[in-house]
Amino acid sequence: VKTIAVVGASLAGLSAARGLRHHGFDGRLLIVGAEAHLPYDRPPLSKGFLAGTVAEPDLALQLDDEDLGAEWRLSAPASTLDTSIGRLTLYDGTWIDPDGVVIATGARPRRLPGRTLPGMHVLRTLDDARTLRRDLLPGARLVVVGAGFIGAEIASTARTMGVDVTVVEAAPTPLAGPLGAQMGRLLASLHTDHGVRLICGVGVTGFAGTSQVTGVVLGNGNVLPADVVVVGVGVIPNIEWLEGSGVQVDNGVRCTAAGATNIPAIVAVGDCASWYDPRHGAHRRPEHWTSARERAATAAVTLLSRGAKHGDGAAARPTRPPYFWSDQYGVTIQFAGDATGFDSVTVEAGSADERDFLAVYRCGDDAVAVLAIGQSSLFMRWRRSLAAPERPRAEVAMAQDR
Numbered sequence: 001v002k003t004i005a006v007v008g009a010s011l012a013g014l015s016a017a018r019g020l021r022h023h024g025f026d027g028r029l030l031i032v033g034a035e036a037h038l039p040y041d042r043p044p045l046s047k048g049f050l051a052g053t054v055a056e057p058d059l060a061l062q063l064d065d066e067d068l069g070a071e072w073r074l075s076a077p078a079s080t081l082d083t084s085i086g087r088l089t090l091y092d093g094t095w096i097d098p099d100g101v102v103i104a105t106g107a108r109p110r111r112l113p114g115r116t117l118p119g120m121h122v123l124r125t126l127d128d129a130r131t132l133r134r135d136l137l138p139g140a141r142l143v144v145v146g147a148g149f150i151g152a153e154i155a156s157t158a159r160t161m162g163v164d165v166t167v168v169e170a171a172p173t174p175l176a177g178p179l180g181a182q183m184g185r186l187l188a189s190l191h192t193d194h195g196v197r198l199i200c201g202v203g204v205t206g207f208a209g210t211s212q213v214t215g216v217v218l219g220n221g222n223v224l225p226a227d228v229v230v231v232g233v234g235v236i237p238n239i240e241w242l243e244g245s246g247v248q249v250d251n252g253v254r255c256t257a258a259g260a261t262n263i264p265a266i267v268a269v270g271d272c273a274s275w276y277d278p279r280h281g282a283h284r285r286p287e288h289w290t291s292a293r294e295r296a297a298t299a300a301v302t303l304l305s306r307g308a309k310h311g312d313g314a315a316a317r318p319t320r321p322p323y324f325w326s327d328q329y330g331v332t333i334q335f336a337g338d339a340t341g342f343d344s345v346t347v348e349a350g351s352a353d354e355r356d357f358l359a360v361y362r363c364g365d366d367a368v369a370v371l372a373i374g375q376s377s378l379f380m381r382w383r384r385s386l387a388a389p390e391r392p393r394a395e396v397a398m399a400q401d402r
């Protein structure tokens with residue numbers, strides 16, 4: 001491997017580039033990014049940056065003295081990948097013939113059908129956050145469509161800015177899908193206790209306004225007046241540019257448990273990548289910061305193992321279960337594992353009423369995921385235990401109790 005192209009200049013791409021250099025790759029490294037910016041951190045965009053407490057330079061993901069020896073091609077989205085001749089072409093018409101490719105093109109917000117009127121926003125990029133921030137004036141009426149983590153964080157931050165906030169969620173509770181209704185109800189009370197109107201169980205059918213959004217039309221016919229709207233209804237992986245490339249895609253780029261695609265010398269990482277999860281016997285595409293960073297290191301090793309001359313020959317480490325955090329209304333929510341199809345969830349430490357607790361999700365007797373507000377050290381122990389699939393989960397739980 002003499003030349004590697006990393007496509008996507010954000011957390012996963014930068015982490016993969018670091019992983020490649022760390023494991024001894026000393027060849028030509030190109031990092032191709034659609035955005036004009038060097039890699040920056042997205043989590044503060046719905047938190048401190050939106051509130052104005054985190055400045056733009058503090059979002060930079062690269063360290064001041066970090067030199068990866070990479071050639072950066074910014075504002076230069078990749079348009080096609082021809083794996084039959086190994087050619088990566090950019091929208092500006094230029095091309096590169098790399099020996100290895102890291103696909104790290106992330107995801108973009110899903111949009112609702114219809115026109116996007118002034119005052120309507122999504123939040124994914126720095127540019128999105130800049131424009132949203134300008135609209136969040138004290139007293140403005142904000143309607144957030146979708147009570148997922150990003151929607152909830154925007155609602156929480158907007159409250160601290162003196163904005164009047166309503167959140168609309170089609171499911172019966174926030175995050176009913178990933179966390180279940182019981183924990184969803186608990187997160188619902190976070191909104192309502194902080195003066196946010198939460199409307200669940202009703203969908204959005206359209207938006208009112210002509211030159212500016214003035215309202216959100218609900219499935220029950222009601223119209224919520226709005227000066228600002230944020231649509232936070234999930235993300236779609238950026239994989240269309242791979243059409244016809246031969247790289248297998250499904251809900252994301254389909255990868256092994258170490259990030260290899262079906263094409264030799266092409267790996268995929270981050271929010272665009274659907275890795276095989278041996279714990280669940282299925283492919284999963286976590287959309288979380290920690291997975292994007294950790295898995296990039298694994299994928300770098302996978303890529304270099306096909307060109308050992310330039311790598312240190314290290315074996316890819318098994319990945320840890322997905323983990324994410326979310327800061328809302330002054331508390332940090334942490335979740336690790338995968339609760340898909342869980343049978344039960346029980347609060348095992350602290351008190352849900354006091355918003356300082358740890359809850360364990362189980363399939364049969366096996367703990368599969370853990371959710372906590374507070375309880376950091378116990379959460380860390382559970383997180384580690386979920387990463388040890390060779391030990392029966394019930395046994396691990398008992399060992400922790402001792």
Ligand SMILES: Cc1cc2nc3c(=O)[nH]c(=O)nc-3n(C[C@H](O)[C@H](O)[C@H](O)COP(=O)(O)OP(=O)(O)OC[C@H]3O[C@@H](n4cnc5c(N)ncnc54)[C@H](O)[C@@H]3O)c2cc1C
Pocket residue numbers: 007008009010011012013032033034035041042043044045046076077078079104105106107108123124125150238241269270271272287288289290292323324325326327
């Ligand atoms: C507002 C916000 C708050 C968040 N908060 C949290 C949090 O609290 N906790 C948590 O765990 N996670 C959080 N996340 C999720 C986390 O930021 C993402 O999981 C992470 O950014 C994924 O990194 P990535 O590099 O895979 O994708 P991205 O960060 O999406 O980067 C992909 C990059 O590839 C570029 N690209 C796309 N197509 C092309 C192309 N054809 N050619 C070249 N470049 C291309 C994109 O422009 C983008 O710059 C948050 C995300 C957002 C948006």
